[in-house]
Amino acid sequence: MxxxxxxxxxxxxxxxxxxxxxxxxxxxxxxxxxxxxxxxxxxxxxxxxxxxxxxxxxxxxxxxxxxxxxxxxxxxxxxxxxxxxxxxxxxxxxxxxxxxxxxxxxxxxxxxxxxxxxxxxxxxxxxxxxxxxxxxxxxxxxxxxxxxxxxxxxxxxxxxxxxxxxxxxxILPTGYHGCVTAGVTSGSTVYIAGAGPVGLAAAASAQLLGAAVVIVGAGNPARLAHARSIGCETVDISKDASIAEQIEQILGVPEVDCAVDCVGFEAHGHGKNYDPKKGVPAIVLNTMMEVTRAGGAVGIPGLYVTEDPGAEDEAAKLGYLTMRFGLGWAKSLSFYTGQTPxxxxxxxxxxxxxxxxxxxxxxxxxxxxxxxxxxxxxxxxxxxxxxxxxxxxxxxxx
CATH class of the missing domain: 3.90.180.10 (Medium-chain alcohol dehydrogenases, catalytic domain)
Structure with missing residues (x-):
């Protein structure tokens, strides 16, 4: 044997x-x-x-x-x-x-x-x-x-x-799936939450699909620097300026055509509330609804779980998230979730x-x-x- x-x-x-x-x-x-x-x-x-x-x-x-x-x-x-x-x-x-x-x-x-x-x-x-x-x-x-x-x-x-x-x-099919389901195509402007391997794979996928501008958001300086090295724009979620404000500085408008969540449930706060040790599991989804244009789409290859024993509140431990879903509904946004086929x-x-x-x-x-x-x-x-x-x-x- x-x-x-x-x-x-x-x-x-x-x-x-x-x-x-x-x-x-x-x-x-x-x-x-x-x-x-x-x-x-x-x-x-x-x-x-x-x-x-x-x-x-x-x-x-x-x-x-x-x-x-x-x-x-x-x-x-x-x-x-x-x-x-x-x-x-x-x-x-x-x-x-x-x-x-x-x-x-x-x-x-x-x-x-x-x-x-x-x-x-x-x-x-x-x-x-x-x-x-x-x-x-x-x-x-x-x-x-x-x-x-x-x-x-x-x-x-x-x-x-x-x-x-x-x-x-x-990671490459996962990043690509996130972009495809978000509707990334030639000339798209794309916001990708997360500069880890899946986020960077999504950025490379968006470029492959013909996106005009790919913006990667994270709070890790080394990862943001690497995203810039492969041709992406970046926003720093630890800054006081909101993500929408930072996107406006890049595009001239505070919104993108498509958004891809490559963070998932272990997300952290933004701006003054940014703390890498503190979990805010719905913040990426809420940000996506804010910065995606009306009629746009959000791809969600980032992982969400039915049970999170390490969560900081009882609802999140059972997989319940505090989402501003009415905003997504009012903007006619499409959401695509789940593991990648x-x-x-x-x-x-x-x-x-x-x-x-x-x-x-x-x-x-x-x-x-x-x-x-x-x-x-x-x-x-x-x-x-x-x-x-x-x-x-x-x-x-x-």
């Missing part, structure tokens, strides 16, 4: 690299997965969604293997796998999806009906998402392989571009990467680290490092 190591959640603020079970072609409920494959992981990324769990803002159990952003090489195929072969280099959407239910057939792989007994939607290494083992490890099992996996057409070319292609598992976008975005139409590794400032340094990566990311940490568990990357 081969060995395996993975990043394990050990309680609020703590992760460890531990020896874990080598994957088997079995699902979390013990059913045989003849439709699955075993991957030797080439790259696996630390995500802001992982940080929600590590910060104690979910009901994640101690001992859970983390990681849902997985790129790897197939080393074993189940007997029912027909089109994926041993040796293939593949990208794994973070959504676990069967490919056979009504939602999957309608391209809503984010809410597959068959991979999670508790509610629609599954993911690797994530709380309440079906119990699928995470991929911040050396090896992982992927079910429904023929449907889920995106094979790279040229293995050698793909290995040269892994720092970019590793972003196909989540990665398969809807990943093939097209792969082609954009392979043909040098987007440099996403540069946009999100990828830094490759070995598996042993994952705990330090989590700590640096939690402190606001302007980087996307990519774990290289086998030393495969340059």
């Amino acid at each position: 081969s060995s395996n190591r993975g990043v394990v959640y050990m309680g609020t603020g703590k992760v460890e690299v531990q020896t874990i079970d080598f994957p088997k072609l079995v699902d979390p409920r013990g059913n045989k997965c003849n439709h699955g494959v075993i991957l030797k992981i080439v790259s696996t990324n630390i995500c802001g969604s992982d940080q929600h769990m590590v910060r104690g803002r979910t009901t994640a159990p101690i001992g859970m293997v983390l990681g849902h952003e997985i790129t790897g090489e197939v080393i074993e195929c189940g007997s029912d796998v027909q089109f994926i072969q041993q040796g293939d280099l593949v990208s794994v959407p973070f959504n676990v999806a069967c490919g056979r239910c009504r939602n999957c057939e309608e391209r809503h792989t984010d809410v597959c009906l068959n991979v999670n007994p508790d509610h629609p939607g599954g993911a690797y290494g994530y709380v309440d998402m079906g119990g699928w083992i995470g991929g911040q490890a050396e090896y992982v099992m992927v079910p429904y392989a023929d449907f889920n996996l995106l094979k790279f057409p040229n293995k050698a070319q793909a290995m040269e571009k892994i720092p970019d292609l590793t972003c196909l598992t989540d 990665v398969k809807k976008y990943n093939r097209g975005l792969m082609m954009a990467i392979l043909n040098d139409k987007i440099q996403i590794a540069k946009a999100v400032n990828v830094q490759v680290i070995p598996l042993e340094e994952a705990p330090q990566g989590y700590q640096a990311f939690d402190k606001g490092a302007a980087k996307k940490f990519v774990i290289d568990p086998h030393g495969s990357l340059k």
Whole structure:
């Protein structure tokens, strides 16, 4: 039996690299997965969604293997796998999806009906998402392989571009989905809340879609500086001037055509009330309604939860937010929520990467680290490092 190591959640603020079970072609409920494959992981990324769990803002159990952003090489195929072969280099959407239910057939792989007994939607290494083992490890099992996996057409070319292609598992499709659902198109003015990896991926996506002006808002100076380095305008949410006032200084009007929430429920105050340690979970949504033009749209790929045990008020602990929804209604705004159906976008975005139409590794400032340094990566990311940490568990990357 081969060995395996993975990043394990050990309680609020703590992760460890531990020896874990080598994957088997079995699902979390013990059913045989003849439709699955075993991957030797080439790259696996630390995500802001992982940080929600590590910060104690979910009901994640101690001992859970983390990681849902997985790129790897197939080393074993189940007997029912027909089109994926041993040796293939593949990208794994973070959504676990069967490919056979009504939602999957309608391209809503984010809410597959068959991979999670508790509610629609599954993911690797994530709380309440079906119990699928995470991929911040050396090896992982992927079910429904023929449907889920995106094979790279040229293995050698793909290995040269892994720092970019590793972003196909989540953050690039997520940022792109936020922009598409917000209606970003040629000539759009766009406000993106958040300058973390998803926010920067959304900014790069907006540029790919032809936006005229992309404005990124955050309170982290290093992240704002990086956003400017890739051609974005920025607003500093810690300034006394409101976001609308800062947008007016850039555009001449205090509103944008489209807005994308890449922050989610762990948002903080703005202006005089800005405090990185204080949560104001609805503030981004309320700001979006204020600064988006009448008839516009808001994409919301940022994560919101049904339960937030780390919230500062009782309502937010149960997932209730104090939203100024009447303003959104009065302005005829459209809102689009939910996890990203990665398969809807990943093939097209792969082609954009392979043909040098987007440099996403540069946009999100990828830094490759070995598996042993994952705990330090989590700590640096939690402190606001302007980087996307990519774990290289086998030393495969340059």
